[in-house]
Amino acid sequence: MVPLSYYLALGGILFACGVTGFLVKRNIITIFMSIELMLNGVNLSFVAFAAQWHALSGQIFVFFVMVVAAAEAAVGLAIIIAVYRTRETLNVDRVNLLKL
Amino acid sequence: MQLHLVLFVIFGVVCVAGAVNLLVQRHPINSALSLVVVMGALAAEYLLLGAEFVAAVQVIVYAGAIMVLFVFVIMLLNAGEEERTTGSRIALLFGVPGVVAGSLLIAWVLLSRFGAQAVAIGALPGPPKVIGWLLFHDFLLPFELTSILVLIAILGAVVLASHPEAQPKKER
Amino acid sequence: MSITTFVIVSIIKIVITLVVLLTAVAYTVWLERKVVGHIQNRWGPTRVGPFGLLQPLADGIKFIFKEDLTPPHVYKPLYIAAPMIALVFALTSIAVIPVGNWVTVAGVQTPLQITDLNIGLLVVLGITSLGVYGVALAGWSSNSKYSLLGGLRASAQMVSYEISLGLSLVGVLILAGSFSLRDIVNAQAGTFWGFIPRWNIFQGQFVAFFIYLTAAYAETNRVPFDLPEAETELVAGYHTEYSAMKFAMFFMAEYANMITVACLASLLFLGGWLGPLFGPPALQMVLPLFWFGLRVFGFLFLYIWVRGTLPRFRYDQLMAFGWKVLLPLAIGNLVVTALVVALRAG
Amino acid sequence: MTPNFHLWLIPMLPLVGAALNGLFGKRFSRQIVAGVALLACGAAFAMALAVAFQAGSLTLPHSELLAQWIRAGSFHADFAFYLDQLSLVMLLVVTGVGFLIHIYSVGYMWEEGGFYRFFSYLNLFMFFMLTLVLANNYLLMFIGWEGVGLASYLLIGFWFTKDSAASAGKKAFIVNRIGDFGFLIALFLMIREFGSLDFEQVFHGAGSMNPETAGAGLLTAIGLLLLVGACGKSAQIPLYVWLPDAMEGPTPVSALIHAATMVTAGVYMVARSHAIFDRAPTALMAVAVIGTLTALFAASIGVCQTDIKKVLAYSTISQLGYMFLACGVASYSAGIFHLMTHAFFKGLLFLAAGSVIHAVGGEQDMRKMGGLRKHIPWTFWTMTAATFAIAGFPPFAGFFSKDEILWQAYSSPYGSWVYWLLGLITAFITSFYMFRLWFMTFFGEYRGDAESQAHGHQPHIHESPKVMLVPLVILAVLSICGGWIGSNRFEVFLSPALAPTEAARTVEVGNLEVQFTLLSVVIAGLGLLLAWWLYHRRPQLPSQIADAMGRFYQAVLNKYYVDELYATAFVKPVIDGSIRILWRGIDQGVIDAALDNGARGAGEISDSMRRMQSGNLRSYAGWIAAGAAVVIGYMVWMGTR
Numbered sequence A: 001m002v003p004l005s006y007y008l009a010l011g012g013i014l015f016a017c018g019v020t021g022f023l024v025k026r027n028i029i030t031i032f033m034s035i036e037l038m039l040n041g042v043n044l045s046f047v048a049f050a051a052q053w054h055a056l057s058g059q060i061f062v063f064f065v066m067v068v069a070a071a072e073a074a075v076g077l078a079i080i081i082a083v084y085r086t087r088e089t090l091n092v093d094r095v096n097l098l099k100l
Numbered sequence B: 001m002q003l004h005l006v007l008f009v010i011f012g013v014v015c016v017a018g019a020v021n022l023l024v025q026r027h028p029i030n031s032a033l034s035l036v037v038v039m040g041a042l043a044a045e046y047l048l049l050g051a052e053f054v055a056a057v058q059v060i061v062y063a064g065a066i067m068v069l070f071v072f073v074i075m076l077l078n079a080g081e082e083e084r085t086t087g088s089r090i091a092l093l094f095g096v097p098g099v100v101a102g103s104l105l106i107a108w109v110l111l112s113r114f115g116a117q118a119v120a121i122g123a124l125p126g127p128p129k130v131i132g133w134l135l136f137h138d139f140l141l142p143f144e145l146t147s148i149l150v151l152i153a154i155l156g157a158v159v160l161a162s163h164p165e166a167q168p169k170k171e172r
Numbered sequence C: 001m002s003i004t005t006f007v008i009v010s011i012i013k014i015v016i017t018l019v020v021l022l023t024a025v026a027y028t029v030w031l032e033r034k035v036v037g038h039i040q041n042r043w044g045p046t047r048v049g050p051f052g053l054l055q056p057l058a059d060g061i062k063f064i065f066k067e068d069l070t071p072p073h074v075y076k077p078l079y080i081a082a083p084m085i086a087l088v089f090a091l092t093s094i095a096v097i098p099v100g101n102w103v104t105v106a107g108v109q110t111p112l113q114i115t116d117l118n119i120g121l122l123v124v125l126g127i128t129s130l131g132v133y134g135v136a137l138a139g140w141s142s143n144s145k146y147s148l149l150g151g152l153r154a155s156a157q158m159v160s161y162e163i164s165l166g167l168s169l170v171g172v173l174i175l176a177g178s179f180s181l182r183d184i185v186n187a188q189a190g191t192f193w194g195f196i197p198r199w200n201i202f203q204g205q206f207v208a209f210f211i212y213l214t215a216a217y218a219e220t221n222r223v224p225f226d227l228p229e230a231e232t233e234l235v236a237g238y239h240t241e242y243s244a245m246k247f248a249m250f251f252m253a254e255y256a257n258m259i260t261v262a263c264l265a266s267l268l269f270l271g272g273w274l275g276p277l278f279g280p281p282a283l284q285m286v287l288p289l290f291w292f293g294l295r296v297f298g299f300l301f302l303y304i305w306v307r308g309t310l311p312r313f314r315y316d317q318l319m320a321f322g323w324k325v326l327l328p329l330a331i332g333n334l335v336v337t338a339l340v341v342a343l344r345a346g
Numbered sequence D: 001m002t003p004n005f006h007l008w009l010i011p012m013l014p015l016v017g018a019a020l021n022g023l024f025g026k027r028f029s030r031q032i033v034a035g036v037a038l039l040a041c042g043a044a045f046a047m048a049l050a051v052a053f054q055a056g057s058l059t060l061p062h063s064e065l066l067a068q069w070i071r072a073g074s075f076h077a078d079f080a081f082y083l084d085q086l087s088l089v090m091l092l093v094v095t096g097v098g099f100l101i102h103i104y105s106v107g108y109m110w111e112e113g114g115f116y117r118f119f120s121y122l123n124l125f126m127f128f129m130l131t132l133v134l135a136n137n138y139l140l141m142f143i144g145w146e147g148v149g150l151a152s153y154l155l156i157g158f159w160f161t162k163d164s165a166a167s168a169g170k171k172a173f174i175v176n177r178i179g180d181f182g183f184l185i186a187l188f189l190m191i192r193e194f195g196s197l198d199f200e201q202v203f204h205g206a207g208s209m210n211p212e213t214a215g216a217g218l219l220t221a222i223g224l225l226l227l228v229g230a231c232g233k234s235a236q237i238p239l240y241v242w243l244p245d246a247m248e249g250p251t252p253v254s255a256l257i258h259a260a261t262m263v264t265a266g267v268y269m270v271a272r273s274h275a276i277f278d279r280a281p282t283a284l285m286a287v288a289v290i291g292t293l294t295a296l297f298a299a300s301i302g303v304c305q306t307d308i309k310k311v312l313a314y315s316t317i318s319q320l321g322y323m324f325l326a327c328g329v330a331s332y333s334a335g336i337f338h339l340m341t342h343a344f345f346k347g348l349l350f351l352a353a354g355s356v357i358h359a360v361g362g363e364q365d366m367r368k369m370g371g372l373r374k375h376i377p378w379t380f381w382t383m384t385a386a387t388f389a390i391a392g393f394p395p396f397a398g399f400f401s402k403d404e405i406l407w408q409a410y411s412s413p414y415g416s417w418v419y420w421l422l423g424l425i426t427a428f429i430t431s432f433y434m435f436r437l438w439f440m441t442f443f444g445e446y447r448g449d450a451e452s453q454a455h456g457h458q459p460h461i462h463e464s465p466k467v468m469l470v471p472l473v474i475l476a477v478l479s480i481c482g483g484w485i486g487s488n489r490f491e492v493f494l495s496p497a498l499a500p501t502e503a504a505r506t507v508e509v510g511n512l513e514v515q516f517t518l519l520s521v522v523i524a525g526l527g528l529l530l531a532w533w534l535y536h537r538r539p540q541l542p543s544q545i546a547d548a549m550g551r552f553y554q555a556v557l558n559k560y561y562v563d564e565l566y567a568t569a570f571v572k573p574v575i576d577g578s579i580r581i582l583w584r585g586i587d588q589g590v591i592d593a594a595l596d597n598g599a600r601g602a603g604e605i606s607d608s609m610r611r612m613q614s615g616n617l618r619s620y621a622g623w624i625a626a627g628a629a630v631v632i633g634y635m636v637w638m639g640t641r
Helices: A004-024 A028-053 A057-087 B002-024 B028-048 B052-077 B089-114 B128-136 B140-161 C003-039 C055-065 C076-096 C120-130 C132-141 C145-176 C181-186 C206-219 C244-269 C281-309 C315-345 D009-027 D030-055 D085-108 D115-134 D138-156 D163-194 D199-207 D214-234 D242-248 D251-260 D262-272 D274-278 D281-304 D308-328 D332-359 D377-391 D397-411 D417-442 D449-454 D466-485 D487-494 D512-537 D541-549 D551-557 D559-612 D617-640
Strands: C100-105 C108-112 D062-072 D075-083
Touching: A004 A028, A004 B002, A004 B028, A004 B089, A004 D617, A028 A057, A028 B002, A028 B028, A028 B052, A057 B052, A057 B128, A057 B140, B002 B028, B028 B052, B028 C132, B052 C120, B052 C132, B052 C145, B089 D617, B128 B140, C003 C055, C003 C076, C003 C108, C003 C244, C003 C281, C055 C244, C076 C120, C076 C132, C076 C244, C100 C281, C120 C132, C120 C145, C120 C181, C120 C244, C132 C145, C132 C244, C145 C181, C145 C206, C145 C244, C145 C315, C181 C244, C206 C244, C206 C281, C206 C315, C244 C281, D009 D030, D009 D115, D030 D085, D030 D115, D062 D138, D075 D085, D075 D115, D075 D138, D085 D115, D085 D251, D085 D262, D085 D332, D085 D466, D085 D487, D115 D138, D115 D251, D115 D262, D138 D163, D138 D214, D138 D242, D138 D251, D138 D262, D163 D199, D163 D214, D163 D242, D199 D274, D214 D262, D214 D274, D214 D281, D214 D308, D242 D251, D242 D308, D251 D262, D251 D308, D251 D332, D262 D274, D262 D308, D262 D332, D274 D281, D281 D308, D281 D417, D281 D551, D281 D559, D308 D332, D308 D397, D308 D417, D332 D377, D332 D397, D332 D466, D332 D487, D377 D397, D377 D417, D377 D466, D377 D512, D397 D417, D397 D466, D397 D487, D397 D512, D417 D512, D466 D487, D512 D541, D541 D551, D551 D559
Parallel strands: none
Antiparallel strands: C100 C108, D062 D075
16 A cells, blocks of 8 residues: 555646746746646546546546647647747747847 | 555655756756656556556657657757756745745645545556547547647647748749 | 566466567578578578578677678667667567467466556557657767768658658557456457457458557568668668678567567467467466467568568658558548547546 | 506516617618607506506505615615505606607608617617606606706717717707706605605505694705706796707607606606695795796797707796796696697697698798698698697696686686786787798798809798607597596596695685686787788798887897897806816825826825845845834734734
8 A cells, every 4th residue: 555645745846847847947848747646646646536436537648638739739848849940949948039 | 456556656656756857957858858757757657557558648648749749849949958047036936935835725725625535546447448438439529629739739839830932932 | 466476477477478579580591591592492491400490590600700890980889789778678568569469377367478568558559659769879980981871871761750650550449458468368359240350450440450560560671671681782771781690680680570570460460479379277277378479470571571572662652651651641641530439438 | 455457567678678779779670660669668658557546446645666676774765666646647648649740650650760769868868758657766756857957968868979969959959957956855854854765654654644844844845846847847937948949859858758757757756745745835926927827938039049959948948937837726636737738739749740840851940831731731730739739728738737727817816917918918919920930931932942043042931741650640540539527527637646735725705707717718819810910911020020019029029038048047157167176175185186296296205215126136025024023022012012
């Protein structure tokens, strides 16, 4: 028996790693991967809660998260390609035209 | 069953190591592979929780499809090592402490709330049949909406990634 | 069955499976060289052993003793890891493939399968979908333009055809109502009108079989979809920079994948190990293995036959075919199958 | 079980007509527009008649609930209708005269643009007027009250492209607001005191109050405030100024709204509230004083007016003053009686005047008329009947009602000889200016030709079409016979509704009544003679007299400079105050300044805040993370408390 809080803690660590990655990484693709990491952390807590509360809907949510993540990956990577095509860089610190 | 705890710890450590490696590595392809590792380990965690279908889908969709796309794009754009630019002091000054503070708060709440409760492993197997039933009955509307979302995402991706000058060539 | 017995039996089964698989891989290579040779009106290997039967052994020895070159410009960690990834995933997926019914050896009853998962098919799909990393990483880490192009082609092609492959299997899943490969095979037992076996291919899944066949060729990077290693364009594609044992690993991975795909095809569409049983009990125990092996052999022969007769596609044709022909076809097949099953059920 | 008359249909029918004409009238032909309007109004009249014929078999008052409207605690006001003798009389007068004037309007307005608009407004007016008359509580009555004001505004400004018409409409509306203000406060007081606005409950509450002690101040206050409202609607001093200007509207409007029906709403309201006024002698006296003064004052202005409709307008004000006088001496039935006869003959006067104006091609100045008797005989004879009626010659309708008022002014316990004397003088002046109008218009030589010819067109003086003449004739008959019911019988009929309180007319001054009657007839005759002398026999004399009178004549001619006085005393301070305090002070200094400074401040803050918009993705993420941490901290803190 593994306490629920362990799973939640693991999910939380993954999520925190994801946020930190988002903050400290400069490469757009890596930043994007950090987002996926966050989603995975959340997914873990979904599944853990599903097991805890005996509710399969938790697992269903995971599928929806995955589908959204897939859609997001498709669009996001397309955007990255488009950005790279115009700016010739993947460093977000150099992609900063959107300001006053 | 200590075995479960042992397995949990093993895969949990792999997970965290992968996540940290994602942060530490400077080359995106290493980060991507770390993420694949994280996802594989997560699939194992799902198996421990009895969610075997989720685990399989996690591998197929995340590791097998989404991350392949990432790797593909990294290869396509020939992304190199990360530059160490300091474009944003805010992210370090406010963001990282914010993350740490928020995580600590949540952890504290979780531990004080659920510290004692244990999950009955395998108590809730997620057989594909039941999940399919739920998905196509109770969650039919969200399911269909998601399908529309995916369709839009496909169209968006095609439009975004296609060359603006590219003319549709005629098949000969 | 105690834990100890379970572990021992499992180890025995793993060893046997791996030995058989690797042997099969080696002799599939021999078979290919022989068959293609005859198709091209030549003899193929003849010198080592009778009919060149020891040729695979000679090749293996050569690979092992050859100098393992590592070009200086490669990204080393991944360059080394890539062939291992490819081979590991190729060999792992065989774990859930059942090759026959339950057997009793020395009082221990066990299925002819390393492990029986009720999501077996999904596991196979998941593991094969991971196999693309080996190819892609090899192409990228070699730091050579031919390799990179090969890797790019491989990953795009495999991700694209994986969709059609998966969708073609859904019809079978609907008919069987299970992900377990054993259940799927058992669902095909029996006959129509006494003489036509109830294989899925005869239950209206011949379109799905065709889709599966085509997608499987693309997944395993075989002719006519061998763009990632197209010799005439890319030297050798993703394994241009590899030599010796690393190259052998890719080679083994490719043929192992072929065998897995052939096994899957037999299980899903051709009734697996089902076939007439006769003779003494010992024979009855072995016959399913024979029937199964026969189907796999037939499928592999088809692979080689196609390789010997069809030309290579152009890359844009490949992608167009996958997205514009196979995918709609697979969806249509799925819809029709679902409709028929739904109508029959209620 | 009491029969259900569906009283709500009576006001609703004109509303339907108004809606039809207002929404779709633009596409209708004139015939259809007229048909819709007449049908709506005629149906209402027919229903009123039907109700009247069945009223005998009915226990009055009779009330019908249509729908709940406001329910708040114990207070409630409903869409409910109230029928008693008083509202029955008003109902008949309004629908009857209204229907006749509708018919007349078809002829009068036939050539005008906006035909459908006119009839839509007219029907709308009927709806509101009937609501006012039939309401069973003050709030519903107030709806009608405001609604007729709206209709009046719309119709006065019917020719809205003419500046004077538009401003006359605004003037009427604004002056009426002052009166409505008083009315509203009276309603609030009623709600506070009686907790209801239902007539029955309010009157019951008022009746149970001791007039000498508790209720005195309150009832007086309510009465005076109601009087303010009535003054506004019925054009009494000091709020009469809008009515003469209201003559800018089409003549049928003047006849219907500003003579026969709407302006009498104030009288109706006072009579309806008699239970309050009976217990508030001070308020009652105020009614009488205002009525008397208005009657005399307006009549004296009427003497010098040359515009035919203005003369009639001041005459209307004056006659309304009579009605107020009657109410003010607690002789409500006399007031209502005069209201009815006045509706007949003043409606007729306006319609006939309209016919005259129609005949001479839009000319309204009496000095350019004259000798029309031969050209438009029907108009002449009906006008004659109305003139004799208003002057108070027997056996015309006006004689009975006016005589009754004068007699009551003298004999009522609330009355006094002063009221009577002033009323008598007013009667003389009335007779004089009405016959002045009569002589100037119909006798002598036609004076408009020369000038018109100089302008190059020959006015073809013609009799009006039949559709206009028929209402004239009917009203003429009513003006002659309308009074024959006799004031006593009328009083008896109304007595259940206007039940005289304990202060019944016990004082009977015997034969004096006959002598008084004779006296008033003689006075009317004197007025006729004087007018004949001045305007028929010696037409040059009036100007000489005017010269001799000098400044006084000028004052009268300019309506005693009341408009100018109001302009300096009220309008100008209000405008100046609005400019200095509201516009420059509050609007610019406070509201605009707050907005401007707020915008400037926001701009300055944003100027410093925009540094956050660095364009750097990770900075944004940092802000989000910090914010999320704050939110999480807040939630944890809230959760652990």
